[in-house]
Amino acid sequence: MSSTLAATAPLSASDRCDGCGAQAYVRVTLVGGGDLLFCGHHWNRHAEALRPKAAEVFDETDRLVDVVSVPEE
Numbered sequence: 006m007s008s009t010l011a012a013t014a015p016l017s018a019s020d021r022c023d024g025c026g027a028q029a030y031v032r033v034t035l036v037g038g039g040d041l042l043f044c045g046h047h048w049n050r051h052a053e054a055l056r057p058k059a060a061e062v063f064d065e066t067d068r069l070v071d072v073v074s075v076p077e078e
Contacts, residue, residue: 015065016028016029016030016031016032016042016063016065020032020042021042022042022043022044022047023041023042023043023047024043024044024047025044025046025047027044027046028044029042029043029044030043030044030045030048030064030065030066030068030069031043031044031045031048031062031063031064031065031066032062032063033055033059033061033062033063034059034060034061034062034063035058035059035060036058036059036060037058041055045066045069048064048066
């Protein structure tokens with residue numbers, strides 16, 4: 006579990022998922038204090054159970070986009 010951060014502090018590449026170590030895109034601040042960081046996959050897996058226990062959810066999963074490579078001509 007990570008220490009509590011300001012809810013508005015953006016997540017960076019150094020913020021890692023508490024479940025697997027991948028880049029975190031969601032910070033859940035718990036009602037009882039502290040926060041958890043999740044990659045998109047683990048947030049999708051645990052969101053339903055965690056939302057009732059969350060004081061705040063800071064979700065940046067909209068930053069996850071498909072990258073399409075264009076062949077060079």
